[in-house]
Amino acid sequence: MIAFLIRRLFQAAIVMFVISLLSFSIQDNLGDPLRELVGQSVSEEQRQELRDQLGLNDPFFTQYLRFAGKALQGDLGTSYFFKEPALQVILKKLPATLELVFGATLIIILLSVPIGVYSAIKPHSLFSKAVMGLSIVGISIPVFLTAIMAIYLFSVELNWLPSFGRGVTEHVFGYWDTGFFNMDGLLHLLLPCVSLASIMLPLFVRLIRAEMMEVLESEYIKFAWAKGLAPTRIWFLHALKNTMLPVITVGGVQIGTMVAYTILTETVFQWPGMGFLFLEAVNRVDTPLIVAYLIVVGAIFVVTNTIVDMIYGLVNPTVRLTRSKA
């Protein structure tokens, strides 16, 4: 286990290095940060002076080495727009995004497992057919469209739910302000979470259904039926456990992907999280923030995958995390 973690750590370091080099090398193509820092009528001379001050006129490797040196000490640069350390800016926004992803994940788990299992057990029922039809629609509608339609229906027309932002939040600790512990915060969470979940939910319903149907066809289930076990025991204990193995793998990767989808959801709902932050940073050519975001998201991917691998080991004892010598 420890060897596995150490190896993962080493891999993570390589991933971080590659991401930082890549994101650093594309920054010249993102545009000119000076344009966003000064007014339109400021002279070219003034701009060059500022560029010198920021060290943007230095050769690529000088800039990268300067960045890497500081990065090793935990300093990923200072955001041009927020005028604070980029890492700090992102960490401040991280809780909002994680709450959004957590809420969406909760919705996905609570809905996809029962629906997926039911439609596998009763594939010909009307409900199952409706679910399959709807899931195709759900997958094909882009998340920003779902979000905008949800806003118009529930905020503008029905006036049930707020249209943007996080509402009232309560301070927990550090940078973490939560919207989970009061009504206003929860109401604000509802639409963004549902919109974010809408893209993954159909995928998981279909995945669980397909896996479950396959498992139900397998020898050991037939044997269990023959043995005369209660249907609930066969479905929810024997079959479900094996169904969930691939679902967990896919799920882990998808939660990482969901962080990427937050960019769209957060933009539509003006959700003050890191996805929206990233899009704004790109628009403003806030290069230190862009680089820091890519590194942080890279880290999130590595961490979630590591956790998934560990859970996988727990669920399925035949999977060994480290190659044993025997």
Add this chain to the structure above:
Amino acid sequence: MMKTITSLLAGSVLALGIAMGANAVTLKMAYDADPVSLDPHEQLSGGTLQMAPMVFDPLVRWTQELTFEPRLAESWERIDERTVRFQLRKGVTFHSGNPMTSADVLWTYNRLKSSPDFKGIFEPFDSLKVIDDYSFDLVTKEAFPLVLHTATYIFPMDSKFYTGPDENGEPKDKLVKHAGTYASTHESGTGPYVVTSREQGVKVEFDRFSGYWDKASKGNVDKIVMTPIKEAPTRVAALLSGDVDFIAPVPPTDHQRIAGNDKVNLVALPGTRIITFQLNQERRAEFKDLRVRQAIVHAINNEGIVEKIMKGFATAAAQQSPKGYAGYKESLKPRYDLNKAKALMKEAGYEKGFSVTMMAPNNRYVNDEKIAQAVSSMLAKINIKVDLKTMPKAQYWPTFDERAADIMMIGWHADTEDSANFTEFLAMCPNKETGAGQYNSGNYCNPKVDELIKLSSSETDAQKRAGMLQEVEQILYDDAAFVPLHWQNLAWAAKKQVDIAPVVNVMNFPFLGDLVIKE
């Protein structure tokens, strides 16, 4: 007598309301972005200029009719060619409680002179001479007609408040764009609102300044909560659902929706930002031929663009200066005439046409990409084949600096609200040393135009000066120096009881201090 009692009553009711925290009039508003900094000298941008009149009052300010209104400067008079004497209002205090005097104005002036963004505007000024606590002279290097125009940018800052080292040992008045400075996060101005909390990109909260000097102002808003909402559909939804009371800007696609809703009001004003295409004469020999340029201007139906693409949310233009500016010439009209365009192309020997490249941004101006596409297809009718490329503004500006295409789009708003500014940046002969023609990607160059603009910059007789500026517009029109499209309109929307019409203006910085919310 009755009146006094009523107002006394009203006053005590108001005081009671504030004391109880109830009945306080709150305005919840959403712009597309929040100010980048609380330092009014950090960046010359729309966001800063929207924040400044709320927190800091200027010496003078623009009215809706583009005349000047005294604010912190009570009166002024021109003493000689180079000097204007200002009398400051007495009894004005900053948010910190310090009284405002000429010393603060001098301090602010010197800081403006050192700001990379503002020093260009203050270049014609030689010095500010303090006479006594409440009067001072603004002295220009030469005779200069735009002293008051420029004075709208002087928002006196509290010199005592901003002097000394902050907790990190840095000077409080430090002016740096890319590091958090004291001035970018703390304020003490004389304006109607005090910033009580601010989370960049999320929310800014303002309270009415209890010691605000302008008791005559009818403004009754005690608290403002400003949230940036980037996405236009969300911003509109937030207004329609009642989550906010006031939004700007309003996208053209939603005008009808808002105008048709009986709970909200839409207020639109003709804007002053001109959208144009420039024809690069250095890259293309064809564009050196006046007939070709004329043909292009005649081939583009900009009134059609305004109607179809801008949904009427713009004013078709034939010149740079919008109505109300000194250089605006009434007789210059849009001149779409396809037959004439074809004839001109034939006359110039380009009946078969040619191919050109065109570039435009796709997130800078309203419908910029669609406009560029429409113009491309209009040019196809006179056999000019356009290879169009659009890109986000972040990438567009470096490309524009390289003059990377034969035809490039540029929009311009005059920081001085004056006609000469357009020509200085867009149509004077490009000159690296003087900075003239910095955005003249067409490389159009007419010494007569340069001469007139230079003369106008030291002409203090307003009428003579207007004559010169109008002559410039006529020359640019006759020369088809650029392709004028339209002036973008500005639009705001608010709940019915929020009376925004009197406080909005073409500069797009609503004077929220004077905003009235009816019961």
